[in-house]
Amino acid sequence: MTEESVRWGILATGGIAAAFTAELVDLPDAEVVAVASRTEESAKAFAERFGIPRAYGDWEELAHDEDVDVVYVATPHAAHRAAAGMCLSAGRNVLCEKAFTLNAREAEELVALARERGSFLMEAMWMYCNPLIRRLAGLVRDGAVGEVRSVHADFGLAGPFPPSHRLRDPAQGGGALLDLGVYPVSFAQLLLGEPADVSARAVLSDEGVDLQTAALLSWEGGALASVHCSVVGGTATTASVTGSQGRIDIPYGFFHTDRFVLHRDGRDPEEFTTGPADRGSLKHEALEVMRALRAGETESPLVPLDGTLAVMRTLDAIRDQVGVRYPSETELSPA
Template sequence: MVQQAGSGGVTRWGILATGNIAARFVEDLRLLPDAEVVAVGSRSADAARLFADHHDIPRAYGSWAELAADDEVDVVYVATPHAAHYDATMTCLTAGRAVLCEKPFTLDLATSTALIETARERDVFLMEAMWMRCNPTVLRVLDLIAEGAIGAVTGVQAAFGVAGPFPPEHRMRAKALGGGALLDLGVYPISLAHLVLGRPDHIRSWASLGPEGVDENTGIVFGYDSGAVASLSCGIVGATPLTATITGTTGRIELAEPFFRPSAATLHRTDADPEPLPADLVGNGYQYEAAEVQRCLTTGLKQSPLVPHAVTLEVMNLLDTIRTQIGVTYP
């Protein structure tokens, strides 16, 4: 069994991929005194070396397998485009390496299930990097809802649209790269609705498809037997406000932009003045999910209670259902 926690109370991280999100994650790891970045891996040795030099990382590998084989790495952060998540994460899991994999976890439920089953068989920690579920402001909002601050939840409204334009070969449009708004952007409003209301009882969705066969503009409605409704959208043809609202029978909570890492939040109770909720965040916001990974590794957990495997699979099942309704398929 590969060791999953470093000595001296320090968790040693490997970074798989060298793009912008990997760079921001490394920046945030510097905010955790018990985190150390010890290696980076890429399909390109030159890219890995350049990234390592820029971020002062001691070891650089020109393949995913070499990174996964490094016994001085406790956990690997997979930051590739999502079409490569399955192969990258499986490489690490089969080497016995713990993994934090970016969202969306994979392109479909079948491959997500395969990763989770492999992690369980190998007795290795695995978590989807849905950072919103580890964000302290979001967690405070969930506590307020559980305390009855807005009564019974009746609705969630959230959108994530960007303006583009993106060329056909861009990951947002290329079918081979899992392109389209749904997986890249829609996973956020969908995850917020799931976080607040759970799995919907009814799903209706519509999308306009681009020439590449991926969704450009998508609308989604979740219905719940409780009477609650979630109105969600995502798109790559126009920038939407990145706010979200959670409405209840006696009030509402508004999440400021970007709602998945809210810069502020406000509680509105019926017949009461608005109550600002603290959102004193530092860095890019990735350190909270990293800290959760480290907490789990230190305590011997194989999955996080904040981002459990069951939630990852439920959300991926929702994404599969919506893709079927809007007619988007991947190779």
């Protein structure tokens, strides 16, 4: 890593990789120096699109590129363990898309590897890096709504998605929960931590992945969270936090919001907003990675690894109850 810039490698060339890279190339202190795909043709096309100097048709070549400071892993989540593990083993720092892995066991393996190597590792939970979500979490911590009593969050896409789509493919970790449900669960746990109990129901596809899932999370202090995700219906995709002295409402697109409203008992509603350029922006997670690398940190306080592991345990508990297993799994981690 140079004083002037952080050198990025991009592993995978799909839609989220393109969206993230488009943000990176506009950051003055970020330099995208390499990209890898399973095919050289795909890597070269991606490199030409974004002006990236090196294109690899093999993940391992990128993992061993010593000019790369950090690798962004953007594969489907079924490949996260292998891709991120390869990069960490080769001495690279890693930003890995969510869901972080297929299950908590794989996540624990990656975290242990990163800590053993002294490498930086972070889940690409851009919601946690969003300026307004950070502001909201700070208000809740400071007691703006009193003691949190309940959280609600949902994320649903209308579809329909054919059986061949990755969202329906068990081999790629398909289903609503890992792709979309990770956001409502992560939002609830950002505010309340890991739940003490999980109760879940789902509708499964013929392929055995969840088409829609609902879960009730509960905490020993009495707080509850209702979370829902779907790939068969476009939901409101909103969130709310209700406390003993008020409520916060987040409109459509809660996980990349540019607006929320604080309702406090006995006061007029307060609207919090940010610039339109921040809505839908992935740059904040990139900036956090670069800040942490320059500071010599091996994990981010905004997206701590223990928090990522806790979310994965909750996702495991939900899948265990609804009966979703992926081909590579023998068992889930204990809830």
